[in-house]
Amino acid sequence: MYKLLVRPLFFLFDPEKIHHFTFSLIRFTCKIPGMKSLFKSVYLVEDKSLERHLFGLHFKNPVGLAAGFDKDAKLYNELSNFGFGFIEIGTITPKPQVGNPKKRLFRLKEDSAIINRMGFNNGGVAIAVEHLKQNKGVLIGGNIGKNKVTPNENAVDDYKICFNALFDYVDYFVVNVSSPNTPNLRALQDKEPLTELLNTLKTENYKKEQPKPILLKIAPDLTNEQLMDIIDIVSETKIDGVIATNTTISREGLNSDNKSEVGGLSGKPLSHRSTEVIRFLAEKSNKAFPIIGVGGIHSVEDALEKIEAGADLVQLYTGFIYEGPKLIKRINKALIKKANQ
Numbered sequence: 001m002y003k004l005l006v007r008p009l010f011f012l013f014d015p016e017k018i019h020h021f022t023f024s025l026i027r028f029t030c031k032i033p034g035m036k037s038l039f040k041s042v043y044l045v046e047d048k049s050l051e052r053h054l055f056g057l058h059f060k061n062p063v064g065l066a067a068g069f070d071k072d073a074k075l076y077n078e079l080s081n082f083g084f085g086f087i088e089i090g091t092i093t094p095k096p097q098v099g100n101p102k103k104r105l106f107r108l109k110e111d112s113a114i115i116n117r118m119g120f121n122n123g124g125v126a127i128a129v130e131h132l133k134q135n136k137g138v139l140i141g142g143n144i145g146k147n148k149v150t151p152n153e154n155a156v157d158d159y160k161i162c163f164n165a166l167f168d169y170v171d172y173f174v175v176n177v178s179s180p181n182t183p184n185l186r187a188l189q190d191k192e193p194l195t196e197l198l199n200t201l202k203t204e205n206y207k208k209e210q211p212k213p214i215l216l217k218i219a220p221d222l223t224n225e226q227l228m229d230i231i232d233i234v235s236e237t238k239i240d241g242v243i244a245t246n247t248t249i250s251r252e253g254l255n256s257d258n259k260s261e262v263g264g265l266s267g268k269p270l271s272h273r274s275t276e277v278i279r280f281l282a283e284k285s286n287k288a289f290p291i292i293g294v295g296g297i298h299s300v301e302d303a304l305e306k307i308e309a310g311a312d313l314v315q316l317y318t319g320f321i322y323e324g325p326k327l328i329k330r331i332n333k334a335l336i337k338k339a340n341q
Contacts, residue, residue: 002324015105015114023075030078039081043325045332049339050085054290054312055213055240057171059139061085062335063303063328066294066315067143067174067217071122073131080138082325083332088315089128090143091176094161096124097147100181104263108256112298113267114318115258116247117181120145125165132169142170143217145179152184152193156200163204172212175201175239178219178246180264186219191229198237213240220245220273220295224280231285241290242281243315245274267318271296275309282310298323300334307335 010018029035050061064086070076073089080087099121106115122128132140144166146158163173175198177188188194198216205211216239218230234242247264254269274295281291293311297303298319306314319327 015107026078036081043083043329045329047336049336059085061332062313063331064315066317073128076138077136083328086139088141088143091120091145092125092128092162093120093145093147094125094158095147106258106261110256111254111269112322113269115261115263115265117263119181125162140170141172142166143174143176145176156197173214174217176217178217180249195233198239215241217243220248227280234289243292244277245295268296268298275306278311279309300330303331
């Protein structure tokens, strides 16, 4: 029904406007008595074989929602009814920011892709904390970044602010230095500044009574040499894992007329490269750390390919928009079948 009726209707409208409309629609629908239970009965799959234990956390299933969809932690309780095992909110910055000028979100229908240049639009960490106080048992990742106006030499301070403010309200942290939509942000992926940033956050973490997992989200556009640096940095800083990958600045092989729009590309065209990065990290590190695979998962086969390449968990974003919530159920049912073979 989603691909036949809902998606064609939604795709008639501006993608950013329909995103906000969909949020309102889901929130309203979930307030109707019995609808939460109905959603869960349709989409939720539970089985012991789906459970994962990583960096001290228990995941009911390995399929999560990637950051960028619920930036301000407004809808994670309702979204969990679609069967996600975990939800990542953000990217959150210390201060509110409106992001880049509109129009900044583009569908590439012929390529089953999206280009965005949102620019970390969010209400700031204080707003996110207030929303997270309403958590009804959803496993939450907190994706953190820096404000656009903060120079890179002061970026560490922004990440520290977000880390400490969110600490009591999220289950794990993701350090986002790989978005292409904040000027010079990706320069923080270089070995020296990234090592300093992660070591600083680890120091903050050690001050807590019960430290929380810290993961790094990386770009798909890194060279093999840079990926080897990432492996060294993870080993040196002893962070808990890597999310591979963020959106790409590559436009190779695209067919859509609006393929030249500036921003980060997500969706099917990213699938192969993100899997390559997962496989490289897993093989070259001898699977020394957990990997969350994200990028171009539009089918069961895409998800299984990433898991076979070395991903411990997977996340959806663009695939969730193009394929609908049934994709989560199909992936989980396939994983159960695979476990029972």
